[in-house]
Amino acid sequence: MKTLFKIKSLVLTFLRLFYSLLSGGEKCIICGNLSYLLPLCPECRKLFTIxxxxxxxxxxxxxxxxxxxxxxxxxxxxxxxxxxxxxxxxxxxxxxxxxxxxxxxxxxxxxxxxxxxxxxxxxxxxxxxxxxxxxxxxxxxxxxxxxxxxxxxxxxxxxxxxxxxxxxxxxxxxxxxxxxxxxxxxxxxxxxxxxxxxxxxxxxxxxxxxxxxxxxxxxxxxxxxxxxxxxxxxxxxxxxxxx
Structure with missing residues (x-):
């Protein structure tokens, strides 16, 4: 189960990244800069601190x-x-x-x-x-x-x-x-x-x-x-x- 879940997660992440790259990326919902995979750029992800x-x-x-x-x-x-x-x-x-x-x-x-x-x-x-x-x-x-x-x-x-x-x-x-x-x-x-x-x-x-x-x-x-x-x-x- 653990291995199967990790494989499935990896495939879904790869497909999401591939689609993001193919479509030219997307805008970060906070700053509007280009981002891939997530709707948050690397800099804005840092805002989410505990x-x-x-x-x-x-x-x-x-x-x-x-x-x-x-x-x-x-x-x-x-x-x-x-x-x-x-x-x-x-x-x-x-x-x-x-x-x-x-x-x-x-x-x-x-x-x-x-x-x-x-x-x-x-x-x-x-x-x-x-x-x-x-x-x-x-x-x-x-x-x-x-x-x-x-x-x-x-x-x-x-x-x-x-x-x-x-x-x-x-x-x-x-x-x-x-x-x-x-x-x-x-x-x-x-x-x-x-x-x-x-x-x-x-x-x-x-x-x-x-x-x-x-x-x-x-x-x-x-x-x-x-x-x-x-x-x-x-x-x-x-x-x-x-x-």
Whole structure:
């Protein structure tokens, strides 16, 4: 499986690079300079560094003036079972376009770029075990891939991160089409614990998803894991956070 995945990844990367060269390259979404393989030039890739910033201890969003909690988590907290939330970047400006190109346009070369960033963050936080937020039923069969599934496979086979498939999604409703209240009311029935055969689970692990909007998905997944296992600490990491 590991060898097959690496071969498949190499072929896809080569084809993407070949197409990029054949078409004369593409523009970097940040500076507009010529770039190949990724929609980011080498210089602009350096902007994506994992920095330590003051974050809300509940949802993980960057704080401006509050001491421990953001205003939203003070007044109406969603996250209660997650022991720490770590979004890597804000969902603003070119980050929105980058997620769209990866998730919707299917520029899968970005999976390796994001995987490298996640690996660095996991090392800083001393987290070794990942639980992916699973895709909607039938998504991989329909689209041929899922961004979080592929991200976790890269982290597993190329970086040695231990990936634990503990969850299953049973709802096919797309969360991005729902407003905040609808997300909060439907998300609790969207996921179930799916792998009781996995024994000797670690004391702490980390849920991984692409973007945190309300935090409802992360909270639901953490609640399910804690209710069905002996895991004591459940953290969450996302590439982006809507703030």
């Amino acid at each position: 920095e330590e910033v003051k974050r809300c201890k509940c949802c993980g969003k960057e704080l401006i003036s509050e001491t421990e909690l953001c205003m939203e988590c003070r007044e109406n907290p969603v996250i209660k079972n997650v022991d720490g939330t770590f979004p890597l970047f804000s969902y603003r400006l070119w980050n929105k376009e980058l997620l769209f190109l990866w998730k919707i346009q299917g520029i899968r070369a970005l999976s390796y770029f994001f995987a490298g960033l996640v690996f660095k963050a996991l090392k800083q936080l001393q987290l070794e075990y990942l639980v992916p937020v699973p895709p909607r039923p039938g998504k991989i069969r329909k689209n041929g891939w899922d961004q979080i599934d592929e991200l976790c496979k890269i982290l597993k086979y190329h970086y040695g991160i231990k990936v634990l498939p503990l969850l299953e999604r049973i709802s096919s409703t797309q969360q991005k089409k729902l407003n905040r209240d609808e997300r909060l009311s439907t998300i609790k029935s969207a996921y179930v614990f799916s792998n009781k055969a996995l024994l000797n689970l670690p004391q702490k692990l980390c849920i991984i998803d692409d973007v945190c909007t309300t935090g409802a998905t992360l909270e639901t997944c953490a609640q399910i894991i804690k209710a069905n296992t002996s895991v004591e600490k459940v953290y969450a990491m996302t590439l982006f956070a809507v703030d």
